[in-house]
Amino acid sequence: MAKHSFEFKKKVVLEYLNGEGGTPYLSTKYGLGSNSQLRKWINAYKEFGDAGLMHSRKKECYSFDYKLHVVELYLTSEVSYQELAIQEGINNPALICNWVNRFQVAGLDALRSHKKGRRKTLDKTNSKDATQLTKDFTIDTSMEHVRELEDELLKLRIENAFLKELRRLRLEDEAKTRDLLGSSTVSEDNSN
Structure with missing residues (x-):
């Protein structure tokens, strides 16, 4: 689960973009620890909009x-x-x-x-299947x-x-x- 909600992130980023404070000030004000996290949110928001601040629930598979x-x-x-x-x-x-x-x-x-998990085991193999498996191997x-x-x-x-x-x-x-x-x-x- 994400530590900060989308609404919270957007609120802080919009405050920064509206000139209501710099990253050190806003990070301290909202207890973010360091201003690097806020800078990441700002960059993500500038590049991707609202989608950049949302925590993606889908697992992206890259080739x-x-x-x-x-x-x-x-x-x-x-x-x-x-x-x-x-x-x-x-x-x-x-x-x-x-x-x-x-x-x-x-x-x-x-x-x-x-692939994760256990390999499938063959229940019964015919002699034809066994030779075919050997050839494929x-x-x-x-x-x-x-x-x-x-x-x-x-x-x-x-x-x-x-x-x-x-x-x-x-x-x-x-x-x-x-x-x-x-x-x-x-x-x-x-x-x-």
Whole structure:
């Protein structure tokens, strides 16, 4: 259950937007603890309207490709979880944080959805069914191997793009440093 009701959140956000106080003042006035929560509500309200303040009861299911796309965006750009959530229309920035952390720890498989619960057991199997299951299993194993290789390739591509961007930024930084040192030596030569 949500700690604060929709009506309460909207009241506080509208007070802020009407100029009745800043985030520190309103956070203290309503006992929010820190003003970061209020800032999140304000950003959500500005981007999504009333829907941004409502606690969603439905569990949104995101595809593996979409999760991977969002993780790639976060890792290759310099945006915060909050900004990326607003950009992608996700109401909960912590969800993106969760995806990124799981991806960094366990790789691509962590982003795949896994069925929960106990596996179904077969009551009775005919010999035809058993041989068919064996054939399907060998096919699934090779497909699984291909999937693992594709996942590894994708992970390496992401890592490669990240390292290229890091190298580019480092080279830019070195060039700026050289320019600064060059301009300071030129000014010293001119003063003599």
